[in-house]
Amino acid sequence: MRILITGASGFVGFRLAAHLTAQGHHVVGTYLRDVPALEGVDLYDVDLLDGPLISEVVQRAAPEVVVHLAGLSHVGESWSRPADYFRVNVLGTENLLLAAAGVRFLAASSAEVYGAVPESDQPVSEERLVAPQSPYALTKAAMERLVFAAGGIVVRSFNIVGPGQAQNFALPAFASQLAAMSQGRQERVLKVGNLSAQRDFVHVDDAVEAYEVILQQGQPGECYNLGSGEAHSIEAVLNRLIAVSGLSPTVEEDPTRYRPVDLPLLRADNRRLVELGWTRSRDLDWALRDLWQAISAREAGEAGAHIATPV
Amino acid sequence: MRILITGASGFVGFRLAAHLTAQGHHVVGTYLRDVPALEGVDLYDVDLLDGPLISEVVQRAAPEVVVHLAGLSHVGESWSRPADYFRVNVLGTENLLLAAAGVRFLAASSAEVYGAVPESDQPVSEERLVAPQSPYALTKAAMERLVFAAGGIVVRSFNIVGPGQAQNFALPAFASQLAAMSQGRQERVLKVGNLSAQRDFVHVDDAVEAYEVILQQGQPGECYNLGSGEAHSIEAVLNRLIAVSGLSPTVEEDPTRYRPVDLPLLRADNRRLVELGWTRSRDLDWALRDLWQAISAREAGEAGAHIATPV
Numbered sequence: 001m002r003i004l005i006t007g008a009s010g011f012v013g014f015r016l017a018a019h020l021t022a023q024g025h026h027v028v029g030t031y032l033r034d035v036p037a038l039e040g041v042d043l044y045d046v047d048l049l050d051g052p053l054i055s056e057v058v059q060r061a062a063p064e065v066v067v068h069l070a071g072l073s074h075v076g077e078s079w080s081r082p083a084d085y086f087r088v089n090v091l092g093t094e095n096l097l098l099a100a101a102g103v104r105f106l107a108a109s110s111a112e113v114y115g116a117v118p119e120s121d122q123p124v125s126e127e128r129l130v131a132p133q134s135p136y137a138l139t140k141a142a143m144e145r146l147v148f149a150a151g152g153i154v155v156r157s158f159n160i161v162g163p164g165q166a167q168n169f170a171l172p173a174f175a176s177q178l179a180a181m182s183q184g185r186q187e188r189v190l191k192v193g194n195l196s197a198q199r200d201f202v203h204v205d206d207a208v209e210a211y212e213v214i215l216q217q218g219q220p221g222e223c224y225n226l227g228s229g230e231a232h233s234i235e236a237v238l239n240r241l242i243a244v245s246g247l248s249p250t251v252e253e254d255p256t257r258y259r260p261v262d263l264p265l266l267r268a269d270n271r272r273l274v275e276l277g278w279t280r281s282r283d284l285d286w287a288l289r290d291l292w293q294a295i296s297a298r299e300a301g302e303a304g305a306h307i308a309t310p311v
Numbered sequence: 312m313r314i315l316i317t318g319a320s321g322f323v324g325f326r327l328a329a330h331l332t333a334q335g336h337h338v339v340g341t342y343l344r345d346v347p348a349l350e351g352v353d354l355y356d357v358d359l360l361d362g363p364l365i366s367e368v369v370q371r372a373a374p375e376v377v378v379h380l381a382g383l384s385h386v387g388e389s390w391s392r393p394a395d396y397f398r399v400n401v402l403g404t405e406n407l408l409l410a411a412a413g414v415r416f417l418a419a420s421s422a423e424v425y426g427a428v429p430e431s432d433q434p435v436s437e438e439r440l441v442a443p444q445s446p447y448a449l450t451k452a453a454m455e456r457l458v459f460a461a462g463g464i465v466v467r468s469f470n471i472v473g474p475g476q477a478q479n480f481a482l483p484a485f486a487s488q489l490a491a492m493s494q495g496r497q498e499r500v501l502k503v504g505n506l507s508a509q510r511d512f513v514h515v516d517d518a519v520e521a522y523e524v525i526l527q528q529g530q531p532g533e534c535y536n537l538g539s540g541e542a543h544s545i546e547a548v549l550n551r552l553i554a555v556s557g558l559s560p561t562v563e564e565d566p567t568r569y570r571p572v573d574l575p576l577l578r579a580d581n582r583r584l585v586e587l588g589w590t591r592s593r594d595l596d597w598a599l600r601d602l603w604q605a606i607s608a609r610e611a612g613e614a615g616a617h618i619a620t621p622v
Contacts, residue, residue: 083426083442086452091440094456115394129360129402131394135449141397142453145405149460 004063007070009036028061048092078136089139105152112137123269158227161287162204163294179299193257195235200227203282227268315374318381320347339372359403369410389447400450416463423448434580469538472598473515474605490610504568506546511538514593538579
């Protein structure tokens, strides 16, 4: 199949592009500024706000499927850059939908669109009315409406973990601090934000397999939760990551790391995705070991070598 | 013409429904909970989130034009109720667009979608790329995309002033405090938020006439600024309102009235609207006198009588 992946330099996009290429698909990828080290992938430097350029790339790529992963994705940052989040996530998606009219289309959304869901209503299913709380979630919920209107498929990701996630997300930031400690570059005090929130974690390679299943089997106009069905507090995950690292740091709360709104619990009802044929193959400890290995190697100067390994 | 107005109990909707009825149009209005005192208007109690009910009302009304004014409209409040703002303003509009597919459609948006615009780029024209900063603005900017995609017309209101605006907006709140002072029910201290922001004010009856012009002459898929082209600081407007009231209170800043983000200046480039044939007939002092008269009468117990007067 000819597959266009936007955000091929991103956390999930990079590994999805590598995986699909290894499966024998013809993958075209877009990135912004930093060229990803992806062999066998046709790559284009594309700003989603550049409508004419997107049209040109889509025409050249002539994809049978578009997997739209590009976007701004940091809940905390969205409070200080709401306009950028709107432009990229909403107007950028609109440009891509126009350029790829009539083409099978998958777009990455987020469990954040569900907002604050009472524990009694969890695991949360796709039918639930969205209740976005953060600027990020508002832009993703808006983007979803455009995708549905165009007959596209929406994937609502819960928390994806593994090598390659940006350092401004909680687990890579923790791992990075731990790696700096293990190399004697930081005193053994780990600064953390709110640890009580509970989230549903999926290994990035399980997420890649989910996208593969959805791009082949997903129903147009439908929405799929991408989550494990389990929830863990950030505190529990941090303790497991600390165990993986073999260190014993002091953990210190840093109120400057708190978000204006932090949803207490998000746990996926993943039955729709499982019915399509997806199975989760890697548990949380597996994801944390892969994250730790990648970050400690990078912090030791072997930057990037690991993330070029496809699934 | 058969015209469906959503939000007929609202600030602009009420006066627009009365005006168009007086012009001989057949007006159908929707409201939520509180029945507006509108004679000659077919009224329906409709929650925009109730898709099937909206479809039924649109079928019964069989409108030639829909003027969609219903929505949540308070920037400050949107920070604490983002999910409600998203549901009503985005999902509600989507329901209405689906129900009224193929019907000429106008929707009220806001100058807030422009975000922080440098003074050198003002007056701001409709071509400017939006940069929404508040949850309210994010939902309005998202709503606009749905309206444009359906070939509808978007009206970007700047600040509308006059009788009938809800008390949680700045000018009615000021007028209400002044009226309470003039009746001896409040000490002569006026509590205010940020007064330095500059805004573009239009008398509600000029806004009504703008909607009338746009519903007749507006281009499908187009966007129109509804503003005077002048900007005044809130402080200057407050001083004029105080002059109208004949009182001389002490003005005191109250930081709890500040908004998380307050755009410093918004001034409309209204040439598109003027080219359609709109002229502004009422200046700011006129609007402030009408506001003061309405609020001081209401505070004196003659509640509501004034606002039933059509344009």
